[in-house]
Amino acid sequence: MSFPAENTSIRVAATGCLTPFGDTDATLAALLRGERALRPTPVLGTEGGDAVPLALCPGHTLNETAPPSWLRLLGQLAEKIPGDGWGSPRRPVFVTSSNFGVGNLHAFRRTRDAAHLAFATPSATVGLLQTQLGWGANVSLLSHACVSAHLGLLLATRTLHAGLADEALIFSFDFLSPFVTGGFHALKILNTDFPAPYQNRDTGSIGLGDGAAFAVLTRERGDFAVLAQSLHNEMHHFTANQPDGAGFDACLAPLAAAAAHRRPWLKGHGTGTLEAGRLEAGALARAFPGAPLVSWKGSLGHTLGSCGLVELALAAGALRAGRTPGTIGSAAPAFTAAVARESFDNRHLDTVLCASNAFGGAHAALLLAAS
Amino acid sequence: MLSRYIHAIHTEDPGLEEPAATRERLKERFPRGATRRMTQPGLLIAAALANLAPGEDDTLVYASCYAESRALESYLDSFPTPSPTLFQTSIHPGSVQQAFIGRQQPVRHFFPHTGRPQLVVHALQTALLAPTPRTIFCGGEERGTWLREQRAASDRTFAFALLLTPEPAGALGKISLVATDGTATERFLLPAFFDALHARQAIDIAVAPGLRLMLTWS
Numbered sequence: 001m002s003f004p005a006e007n008t009s010i011r012v013a014a015t016g017c018l019t020p021f022g023d024t025d026a027t028l029a030a031l032l033r034g035e036r037a038l039r040p041t042p043v044l045g046t047e048g049g050d051a052v053p054l055a056l057c058p059g060h061t062l063n064e065t066a067p068p069s070w071l072r073l074l075g076q077l078a079e080k081i082p083g084d085g086w087g088s089p090r091r092p093v094f095v096t097s098s099n100f101g102v103g104n105l106h107a108f109r110r111t112r113d114a115a116h117l118a119f120a121t122p123s124a125t126v127g128l129l130q131t132q133l134g135w136g137a138n139v140s141l142l143s144h145a146c147v148s149a150h151l152g153l154l155l156a157t158r159t160l161h162a163g164l165a166d167e168a169l170i171f172s173f174d175f176l177s178p179f180v181t182g183g184f185h186a187l188k189i190l191n192t193d194f195p196a197p198y199q200n201r202d203t204g205s206i207g208l209g210d211g212a213a214f215a216v217l218t219r220e221r222g223d224f225a226v227l228a229q230s231l232h233n234e235m236h237h238f239t240a241n242q243p244d245g246a247g248f249d250a251c252l253a254p255l256a257a258a259a260a261h262r263r264p265w266l267k268g269h270g271t272g273t274l275e276a277g278r279l280e281a282g283a284l285a286r287a288f289p290g291a292p293l294v295s296w297k298g299s300l301g302h303t304l305g306s307c308g309l310v311e312l313a314l315a316a317g318a319l320r321a322g323r324t325p326g327t328i329g330s331a332a333p334a335f336t337a338a339v340a341r342e343s344f345d346n347r348h349l350d351t352v353l354c355a356s357n358a359f360g361g362a363h364a365a366l367l368l369a370a371s
Numbered sequence: 372m373l374s375r376y377i378h379a380i381h382t383e384d385p386g387l388e389e390p391a392a393t394r395e396r397l398k399e400r401f402p403r404g405a406t407r408r409m410t411q412p413g414l415l416i417a418a419a420l421a422n423l424a425p426g427e428d429d430t431l432v433y434a435s436c437y438a439e440s441r442a443l444e445s446y447l448d449s450f451p452t453p454s455p456t457l458f459q460t461s462i463h464p465g466s467v468q469q470a471f472i473g474r475q476q477p478v479r480h481f482f483p484h485t486g487r488p489q490l491v492v493h494a495l496q497t498a499l500l501a502p503t504p505r506t507i508f509c510g511g512e513e514r515g516t517w518l519r520e521q522r523a524a525s526d527r528t529f530a531f532a533l534l535l536t537p538e539p540a541g542a543l544g545k546i547s548l549v550a551t552d553g554t555a556t557e558r559f560l561l562p563a564f565f566d567a568l569h570a571r572q573a574i575d576i577a578v579a580p581g582l583r584l585m586l587t588w589s
Contacts, residue, residue: 006502044450044451047450047451049451088580089579089580089581089582098462098463100485102443105443105447105518105523106447106450108521109447109448109450110450114521117521117522117523120521120523121436121437121487121523122436122463122485122486123436123485123486123487123488123490126486127488136580137488137489137556137579137580138489138579138580139486139489140484140486140489140493140496140497141484141485141486141490141493142482142483142484142485143462143463143464143483143484143485144463144464144481144482144483145462145463145464151482151483155482155497155500158500158502159496159500162373162500164496164500178450179447182450182451182453182458183446183453183455183458184458185453186452186453186454186455186458187455187458187459188455231479231480231481232477232479233471233477233478233479233481234477235468235471235472235474235475235476235477235478236472236475236477237472238459238460238468238472239459247477250477250479359459359462359468360464360468360471360472361477362481
């Protein structure tokens with residue numbers, strides 16, 4: 001059944017991100033230079049294991065501390081959020097993450113140090129953030145693996161359109177720990193190979209990275225607009241997509257219709273897995289013929305539940321700069337001719353599609369353009 | 372005011388029933404062999420959703436503070452050789468995904484909420500803002516073992532599912548979030564919401580600054 005995109009036309013008043021390279025500007029500059037943040041790192045931290053590609057923020061170690069070292073990093077990111085009164089009735093916050101502080105639960109199980117328990121559940125972690133950042137009680141928490149940030153964006157949009165808020169803050173973070181690196185390694189998609197998104201090769205692999213980001217949405221101001229948003233959950237298999245790519249098509253079709261008269265470039269999910277990468281590149285080529293496609297996870301790694309917001313901030317930065325970083329880490333042959341391995345001038349294009357995918361065949365995508 | 376009418380409801384209150392007993396009790400409701408790898412929350416959510424006939428164009432909202440507690444415990448116990456199956460299963464919306472994957476039922480809009488003090492009001496707001504004709508609001512918790520002892524898991528197991536629409540005719544009840552001038556709030560956690568649903572009790576409570584939750588039954 002055809003389902004329309006939510007034509008949201010909501011403004012982005014501010015956005016910013018934090019990656020191992022630094023803030024949005026530093027990250028964009030590093031991507032444009034073709035740099036990789038991923039480094040071979042023992043998958044279980046001090047417990048050892050295979051050296052897998054991980055991108056950790058300076059000051060954050062894979063083995064969790066109590067308090068987590070990333071709390072300070074989130075504080076630094078939050079200093080860049082404009083305005084105040086967040087978490088009050090008219091200024092809601094949507095916190096999205098795949099893992100919240102679950103790394104501390106693993107640390108508690110390993111060390112029996114009860115100090116870790118103060119950060120071990122989503123509500124405990126976000127409660128501490130609320131205190132640290134001075135937020136009120138109006139803070140929603142969402143966790144849908146790697147499409148989490150997109151859900152926050154859509155709910156913030158609906159809240160604004162319903163007149164229930166003046167501005168809305170979406171705040172997303174995921175920091176690596178042995179809990180998550182061990183899990184992906186067990187799934188055999190995080191291995192010693194570095195990721196090469198959309199490259200047609202024999203073995204797929206991903207890298208994982210720390211990431212955090214925010215966006216402030218409004219109805220009236222901001223130099224970018226989220227034109228339309230779309231979701232789809234295949235519910236076909238926990239870790240595999242429908243083999244014909246129908247799930248990707250179902251999410252993208254409404255956005256292709258919404259972008260019919262626009263000139264987009266595409267920021268795909270592109271983790272480096274083979275089957276999903278092939279399906280995604282094919283579906284994007286069908287929905288947006290000729291539009292150049294990039295993924296940045298070959299450099300930053302997959303920042304999990306934060307990836308949608310981290311990459312939105314970078315996409316906005318790329319639109320502002322007039323130059324889009326290429327698909328770092330990939331070589332020919334690519335799955336489709338649209339895959340851009342090198343950076344390119346985007347000034348002849350007017351829109352970017354940002355897509356993310358997650359366990360359960362979850363798909364989320366949006367259209368971002370200058371307003 | 373945001374409001375929807377309740378057109379179907381299913382609650383599961385298994386008390387201290389262990390997962391194996393839940394599997395045995397519910398296995399006839401599922402295709403043969405389907406329950407073998409399902410968790411207790413997966414079984415209970417699937418049972419709660421079954422009579423609501425979820426469809427692709429429904430909005431699905433899920434609320435749970437701790438979600439897959441026992442899968443999480445077992446996954447943590449599997450280190451230093453972490454289990455890939457338990458890693459997948461332990462993710463927050465795992466129970467709903469078990470239910471829907473078991474039915475091979477896609478759904479376009481799925482919003483898994485977590486949190487604790489404001490979980491009910493925020494998940495309800497998501498449900499009541501949904502633009503689709505039908506919204507399914509489901510949720511629940513699983514009684515943990517060693518995580519419960521550390522107050523990092525629920526001390527109760529339960530599940531619920533509501534079918535909400537804007538249509539008043541034939542409704543079982545009505546649920547609303549009403550804007551007020553009040554700033555005082557009362558503690559209202561997910562287990563209390565479940566208890567009201569299970570007993571078909573009315574609710575009229577200040578759940579957040581400036582918001583009252585009202586539940587009435589026909």
